[in-house]
Structures are given as structure tokens and as C-alpha cells.
Amino acid sequence: MPELPEVETMVRGLRPEIEGREILNVEFCPCTRRPIQITPSARMFRRKMEKQEVLRVYRFAKRVVIEISSGDSIVVEPRMTGLMLVSAAPTQEHRRLCWHLKQKRGKAASFEFWDRRGLGTVRLLSSAEMTDLRASLGPDALEITVDEWKTRLEKTSRAIKVAMLDQKMVAGIGNLYASEILHRAGVSPTKAANRITDRQVQRIAVETTDVLETAIRYEGSTLSDGTYRNALNKDGGYQNEHRVYQKADLPCQNCRSGTIKRIVQAQRSTFYCPKCQR
DNA sequence: ATTAATGTTCAGAA
């Protein structure tokens, strides 16, 4: 599932292929069972995009943002199973949108949004709407400072794992990486955020940066369901580095005496070692 | 054959 490292990987795959290219037209793939969630209307969406140049491609939290020459931005939120691709999609069936580009030698002819479950969204936002979107989320997980972590965490009594998933608190961390970060930081996922010690906040800050940057180097995590792929439809590699996620009942690689446990928090699985995470 | 599990976000309830 695309969290920060997976979205960053999509952006890096997309960028060299589509930046500076002209969008000729947008195809709403007919094979889609239900229409993709698009704003504004499909007609407007298409009209505002055609003949525009892709100025830049970047990541914003868990979203892919494609800024075009009109000043508007295409904002793609992959949610659970969405992918941005510049190569053939995993299946024809779940292709949702395809942007056709003006031909350029050695470059992709198009890029597309593929989404098996169809929870993803694609929106066209004005620069003012982009500003609002920015203001609605917390600092990016790769930019947040220790002091920001501290002041934000002490404002809530929710469990630290639940707080880390709150995008208004810190943007970019999802269910998988929250468990991995807390394990490496040695902090219990159930501990109230406002009771985390300064030393633990420091550990969380360090491990957040380390885990996310390492995962980006590995091009994200592709789970057993095989859903996540990079922009070239290749698997990521970070799943082999996981220490707790989906590893219930296996021995803890950190303390070597504990056993990884699965619990449910806010209706989502949390994996941790009760022995070395306090 | 039914049911649970999967995770992100938002709306609405507690």
C-alpha cells in the first residue's frame, strides 16, 4: 500500500519520463467498472489538461502531484492499491486513467493511473486549492524536526501508533511503516503520545527518517498481495527488511527473546515486540 | 459458501 516511500518511488519513476512533456489528451479507460473519483467533472478535467505541459512532478505526503503549465495541479491519491505508471499496467482491467503525451524519442508515450480496488482519487486543483491542501496536513515525515514531534505528540492522549497515522499530526506515515518505526525506536505502540519521554521522541524522530529513507532506497515495500509496484511495474525490495510487519509469532530480531505480537488499534493491525518496546 | 482481513481517508457519532 502506497505510503511515503512508495509514493516517492512512483514520483521518481515518473519524473524523468514526463517532465517537460505536453499532454495531448486524457483517456478515461472504458474497462473501469465504476467511474474513477475525479474532480472537477470529467469534461472539465479533460479540457483543463489537454495541451498543457507538465512542469514538475513531486510528492506531497502520500500524494503524487503533477503541476501543469496552467498553474493547476493533478493530485493523485493512490490510497490502498493505486499506482502511477509509465509502463504496462499489472492488469488491463483496473486501468482507470491514461494521459497521452506528445511523442518524444526514447520517452514514454503515456502515463496512467491503475487502481485495483478503486479507492484512489484523482483531482485537478488550482494553486489556491493546493495551498489549502498543504495547510490541512501536518509536516512531512521527512521534514519534521524533533521539536515539532515533541510539541505535536504532547497535545494528544491517543496511542502513539494511532497518532503517527494521523496525517494532520505528521504526513506520510502509514500502517506498515508506523509499526516498523516504533519497533526500531523501542517504543510501545500502545503508549499514550503525551507520555512518550523526550528520549523516546528523539528515537522516533531518528528512526522515522532512517526507515523512510532506507525504504525509498529499496523502492518501497511490495507485500504478498503484490499490489504495490514502482512506475515501471517492478516490485520494491523493502519488504525483505521488515522486522515486525506481518511477522506475528516470529521471534523478535532485536531482543531475540521476545515474540512479535499482532494487536488491533483503530481497526488496523499493529505488530510489535512487547518485550523490547516500552 | 460465507466471513474476515487488508489500509487510507472522510463523515458523522460518541
Next chain:
DNA sequence: TTTCTGAACATTAA
């Protein structure tokens, strides 16, 4: 105000 729950979705595993 803050925290919690359910719904949206498709597919697989039990």
C-alpha cells in the same frame, strides 16, 4: 473539542 467507528472498495484466505 477530541476520539472513535463505519463506510467506501476488490480480492484473497480461512
